[in-house]
Amino acid sequence: MGVLLVAGSVVVGARLLAAADDTVAVWAVRDERGAGTPVRDDDLVVERVRFTDAAAQERYFGADRPVPDDVVLVRAVGAGELLARTAVGPAAATPVLRVPIEVDPHRVPPDVGAGSVVDVWVSEGPGQPAVRPALSAVTVLAAPSYDDTFGVTGARQLVVAVDDDRAAAFERLLGGLQDPVVRVLQRS
Incomplete structure (x- = not known):
């Protein structure tokens, strides 16, 4: 009886190992x-x-x-x-426009980088409520580090991929605001 159990265990073990190799x-x-x-x-x-x-x-x-x-x-x-x-x-x-966005470094998560998926919200001036998400679920194509862009404006630049229609609507929105404030929210 013990020999049959050992033989059965060997057969079952061999089948499991063979399946693992699939x-x-x-x-x-x-x-x-x-x-x-x-x-x-x-x-x-x-x-x-x-x-x-x-x-x-x-x-x-x-x-x-x-x-x-x-x-x-x-x-x-x-x-x-x-x-x-x-x-x-x-x-x-895959035609997309590379749209640069200038954002205060405190209004973008620090780990946003190339390949991140983000929403871009815009408000009229500091302290004002957000107008709406201006761009939803857009891909960041480039995200130079804050140290690489700080010297020029004190802002961080992101470059996002946007189709023609959404890029035009985004530019119209920004053009209609006196002092637009951009906030970037990262999707996870």
């Missing part, structure tokens, strides 16, 4: 990134995943090859999310 390495995004963000090697980590079939596996980028050069995210992706082929597109096919 995983494949795929690329996942290290940190949250927004639409329009270029996909770079240092933005990615390898995750081991078990897919139920080959068709499901083909929907993601395998880590056995690099992600193609010159691609950007076409939608926001969360930290740790597997990089789906449908989440990227050629950089040239």
